[in-house]
Amino acid sequence: MENHFEAGLDALKQKLLTMASHAETAVNQSVQALVQRDLDLAERVRRDDRVIDQLEVEIDDLVIQLLTKAPLATNLRLVTVAMKISQNLERIGDEATKIAKRARDLAQEPPIKINLELPRMAGIALEMLKSSLDAFVNRDPAAARAIIPRDKEVDALNKQIHNVLVQHMVENPDTIARCLHWMVASKSLERIADHATNIAEDVVYLWEAQDIRHTGAKGAGAPVPNS
Amino acid sequence: MSTAANNPNTALTVRNLAVYFGANKVLKDVSIDVAARAVTAIIGPSGCGKSTFLRALNRMHELNPEARMEGEIKLFGDDIYSRNVEPVVVRRRVGMVFQKSNPFPTMSITENVTVGLRLNGVREKKILNERTEQSLRMAALWDEVKDRLHAPAISLSGGQQQRLCIARALAVQPEVLLMDEPASALDPLATQKIEDLILQLKRDYTIVIVTHNMQQAARVSDFTAFFYLGELVEFDATAKIFTSPSKKQTEDYVTGRFG
Numbered sequence: 001m002e003n004h005f006e007a008g009l010d011a012l013k014q015k016l017l018t019m020a021s022h023a024e025t026a027v028n029q030s031v032q033a034l035v036q037r038d039l040d041l042a043e044r045v046r047r048d049d050r051v052i053d054q055l056e057v058e059i060d061d062l063v064i065q066l067l068t069k070a071p072l073a074t075n076l077r078l079v080t081v082a083m084k085i086s087q088n089l090e091r092i093g094d095e096a097t098k099i100a101k102r103a104r105d106l107a108q109e110p111p112i113k114i115n116l117e118l119p120r121m122a123g124i125a126l127e128m129l130k131s132s133l134d135a136f137v138n139r140d141p142a143a144a145r146a147i148i149p150r151d152k153e154v155d156a157l158n159k160q161i162h163n164v165l166v167q168h169m170v171e172n173p174d175t176i177a178r179c180l181h182w183m184v185a186s187k188s189l190e191r192i193a194d195h196a197t198n199i200a201e202d203v204v205y206l207w208e209a210q211d212i213r214h215t216g217a218k219g220a221g222a223p224v225p226n227s
Numbered sequence: 228m229s230t231a232a233n234n235p236n237t238a239l240t241v242r243n244l245a246v247y248f249g250a251n252k253v254l255k256d257v258s259i260d261v262a263a264r265a266v267t268a269i270i271g272p273s274g275c276g277k278s279t280f281l282r283a284l285n286r287m288h289e290l291n292p293e294a295r296m297e298g299e300i301k302l303f304g305d306d307i308y309s310r311n312v313e314p315v316v317v318r319r320r321v322g323m324v325f326q327k328s329n330p331f332p333t334m335s336i337t338e339n340v341t342v343g344l345r346l347n348g349v350r351e352k353k354i355l356n357e358r359t360e361q362s363l364r365m366a367a368l369w370d371e372v373k374d375r376l377h378a379p380a381i382s383l384s385g386g387q388q389q390r391l392c393i394a395r396a397l398a399v400q401p402e403v404l405l406m407d408e409p410a411s412a413l414d415p416l417a418t419q420k421i422e423d424l425i426l427q428l429k430r431d432y433t434i435v436i437v438t439h440n441m442q443q444a445a446r447v448s449d450f451t452a453f454f455y456l457g458e459l460v461e462f463d464a465t466a467k468i469f470t471s472p473s474k475k476q477t478e479d480y481v482t483g484r485f486g
Contacts, residue, residue, distance in 0.1 A: 004426045004447075065470070068445040068469040069445045069446040070442035
C-alpha cells in the first residue's frame with residue numbers, strides 16, 4: 001500500500017531538485033555572461049530569478065504542510081533540511097543575479113586587460129553546489145563532508161583576485177569602476193561557495209543526524225583535495 | 228452557504244442540525260457540506276458533540292430513546308430523516324467503524340465480513356465469497372488472513388480486528404464511511420496502516436472521521452471541522468485549519484491551549 005507521507009516527501013525532494021537545477025543554471029549563465037560579455041544572457045539570469053524565488057515559496061508551503069503531519073526522525077530532519085537548502089538556493093540565485101548585473105555593466109564598458117582566475121573559481125563553486133545536491137539525493141554524507149574543505153580554496157581564490165584587482169586599480173585608476181564590478185562578482189562566487197558549504201553541512205546532518213556546524217569538525221574524515 | 232443538495236461533489240448536506248438528549252441540546256445549528264470522495268475530519272475537545280454529529284449522519288443516535296433532532300441531512304440529495312426512510316436503509320448507505328474494534332467474537336473472519344449481507348438476505352455462496360475477498364482486499368487485510376478465513380475473528384491482532392471491522396462495513400457497499408477514532412486504541416504501526424487505508428478508500432468512498440489526534444487529522448483529511456460546546460466553530464481545508472485557522476478558538480485548540 002502506498003505510504004501517503006512518503007509521497008509528500010517525494011514531492012518535496014522533487015521540487016527542491018528543480019530549484020537546485022535552476023540555481024545551478026543561474027550561476028553557470030551569470031559567469032558565462034560575465035566572461036563572454038553577453039548582455040542578453042545577463043538579462044535572462046535576472047529575469048529567471050523569479051522562478052527560483054517562487055520555488056522557495058512553494059517549498060516553504062509544502063514543508064509547513066508536512067510539518068503539520070508530525071514527521072519524526074529522518075523524516076523530520078529531511079523536512080527541516082529541505083527548508084534550509086531551499087533558502088540557500090534562493091540566496092545562490094540572488095548572488096547569480098548580482099553577478100549578472102555586473103556582467104551587464106561590464107559588457108557596456110571596454111574590457112580591462114587582466115587575467116583573473118574567476119572562471120576557475122566559478123568552476124569550483126559550481127562543482128561544490130552540484131556535489132552537495134548529489135550527496136543529498138544519494139544519501140551520501142561522506143561526499144557531503146568532502147565538499148566542505150573546498151570552501152577554503154574558493155576563499156583563497158577570492159582573496160587572490162581581490163589583490164590582483166587592487167593592484168590593477170592602483171596602477172590604472174581609470175579602471176576602478178570596472179575593477180569594482182569584477183570584485184563584486186568574485187565576492188558573489190565566494191558567497192555561492194559558502195551557500196554550497198551550508199548545504200553540504202545540512203546534508204551531513206540529514207543523513208548522519210550530526211550537526212557539524214561551528215564545531216571545527218568540518219569535513220572530518222574527508223581527504224582535502226589536491227589542487 | 229451554497230446549497231449543494233444535488234451537487235454530486237457533495238455527499239452529505241447538513242442544514243441547521245440540532246440534537247437533544249432529553250432537555251440537553253448537545254449540537255446547535257450545525258450546517259456543513261461533506262465533500263464526496265474526500266476525508267473530512269471532525270476535531271474538538273471531549274463533549275463538544277463530534278461523536279453525536281457523526282452518529283446523526285447515519286441516525287445511530289436514535290438508538291438512544293432520549294435523542295431527538297432538528298434540521299435536515301441529505302445524502303446525495305435524499306433526506307435521510309424523511310418519514311418513509313427506514314434507519315436501517317440509512318445505515319446501509321452510511322457505514323460506521325468504532326473506536327474499539329468490535330468483531331463478533333463467536334464468528335469467523337469470513338462470517339464477520341458477510342454478516343451485513345446475510346442479514347440483508349444474500350445467501351449465494353459465490354457472491355458472499357467474492358464480497359469477502361473484495362472487502363478484505365479493500366481493507367488491506369486480505370494478504371494477512373487469506374489462509375485462515377475460517378479462524379475466529381478474535382484470533383486477529385487489535386489492528387487487524389479494526390481493519391476487519393472496516394471490511395465488514397465495506398461489505399454492504401456503503402456510500403459513506405463514518406469512523407469514530409478508529410486508530411486511538413492502536414500502536415503506531417497499526418495506526419499507520421489504518422491511515423494509509425483511509426487514503427486508499429477515499430478514492431471510492433466519502434469518509435468522515437472523528438479524531439483526537441490532530442496530526443492524524445492533518446495526515447489523512449482534506450477538510451477539517453472544529454466543534455466546541457456543541458457548535459461548529461470553523462470548517463475549512465485541513466491545510467488552512469492547521470496552519471492559519473480563522474477563529475481564535477480553533478487556534479487555541481490546535482495549539483493545545485485548551486481541550
